[in-house]
Amino acid sequence: MQDKAAFTPPNMWLAVLALSLATFMQVLDSTIANVALPTIAGNLGVSADQGTWVITSFAVCNAIALPLTGWFTRRFGQLKLFIGSVVMFTLTSFLCGFAHSMTELIFFRALQGFFAGPMFPMCQTLLLVIFPSSKRSMALALLSMVTVVAPIVGPITGGWITDNYSWPWIFYINVPIGIFASIVVWTQMRAREETTTHAPIDYIGIALLVLGVGLLQVVLDKGNDLDWFASTHIIIMSVISAISLVSFVMWELGERHPIVNLRLFKDRNFAIGTLSLTLGYAAFFAINIILPQWLQTQMGYTAIWAGLAAAPMGVLPLIMTPIIGRYATKFDLRILASLSFLTMGASCLIRAQFNTDVDFRTIAEVQLFMGIGVAFFFMPITTIVLSNLNGAEVAEGSGLATFFRVLGGSFASSLTTWIWSRREVFHHANLTESVSNYNPAAVDYLDKMGGATQQHMAFIDKTIEQQAYMMSTIDYFWILGWGFMALIIVIWFARPPFVRSGAPSAPSAGH
DSSP, rough: OOBOOOOOSHHHHHHHHHHHHHHHHHHHHHHHHTTGHHHHHTTTTOOOHHHHHHHHHHHHHHHHGGGHHHHHHHHHHHHHHHHHHHHHHHHHHHHHHHHSSSHHHHHHHHHHHHHHHHHHHHHHHHHHSOOOGGGGGHHHHHHHHHHHHHHHHHHHHHHHHHHHTTTTTHHHHHHHHHHHHHHHHHHTTSOOOOOOOOOOOOOOHHHHHHHHHHHHHHHHHTTTTTTGGHHHHHHHHHHHHHHHHHHHHHHHHHHHSSOOOGGGGHHHHHHHHEEEEEEEEHHHHHHHHHHHHHHTTOOOHHHHHHHHHHGGGHHHHHHHHHHHHHHHGGSSSSHHHHHHHHHHHHHHHHHHTTTTTOOOHHHHHHHHHHHHHHHHHHHHHHHHHTTOOOOOHHHHHHHHHHHHHHHHHHHHHHHHHHHHHHHHHHHHHHHHSSSSSTTTTHHHHHHHHTTOOHHHHHHHHHHHHHHHHHHHHHHHHHHHHHHHHHHHHHHSSSSSSOSSSOOBBOOOSSO
């Protein structure tokens, strides 16, 4: 099919602002509730474990909705899907803040997560519609800024709102943003023509997707709490999820009207780009989990100060991303992606040299340095992912790639906590062996303290625990550092050209 020419709204930058704000709101909401969980659980009279379902319900339904974005686009059109998602996301945000029980809150968070699913892929698609193909990299650069900044701002904003106001306001702040974004995007883009298709609904595909992805997300979110495969529930859910997902892939590849277009993975650049995006984002997400967790639990930082130590990561992307978006097409995007992996990998290897005496400034400076890699991450890789896709494939590919990116973040979240705690137990056991009557250094140290009293032994155990977590943190940063380096090899399996000249490649809604 022939691609439609890029659509120019009456006010280009007003449309861009509204699209970006909607996406910022959605990405922000995925992290803003995390720091408020203890307060929410306390106010609604439930345990902390029950409170985590506020996060899990959102993640499960978001993961289910993302792969369905392509089908929703074909059925309803890009603009209607985006506006509908923003309106319903805004409404469910209000209902989350208005909830009077944990059951109500979890239900509305699940709906909010589902309606959040199409928002990022649709924003990406509509930005590519607004910008001509020669400026596609600029559109993706703008979106990457939002993707980087929102997760950093989320925890800090959530903590500040919870401390100074009340937890419902972390949801209420979405309401004016959502109303503004939906009205502006509709008025700016309603003149654009779209076509839709009404293919038969793949009910079996939907059922297998919901069962497989939904249970997988629950396993990832609850695995650590239930001690993974020591839990019968985890084993059962994992087996059902695995069977459902394998069946889903087999069914979709043979279905005439699949709910998810898995055939996109036949395209080399889409497959390599999505793999690089998923693994790279998983490692990036792991840094954002382990660093604040270590600072708060072992280094005595408050949530706000841990957030401020991590925040410099977003400074350079804000400055560099527009420049990268403007000039990136003059370079081989594999070089830019390699530079990203090299810088982020180097930052991890630098952190692997940390000790318990590291100061705030050093931590912040390494985060600032990593920002160079973050600035070169999203735009080049997303461009590679979408480089060979046309028409409706852009929305399908964007939704599918975003799904795997989010799933990579979920795996990173679970594995980070699990590896970190397991390595701490290993190092703690090794260090404790040295504290005995047979170690002259240990005996001499205890004598200087006044003997092996219960209080002194408790102090030593606390010191050992801190050092064990430090060693575990170092181990994990070594893994992440060399993992980023390995991705440099992976990205070079993609094949140029990544940006086509000539006719604009703005996507349409149908065939």
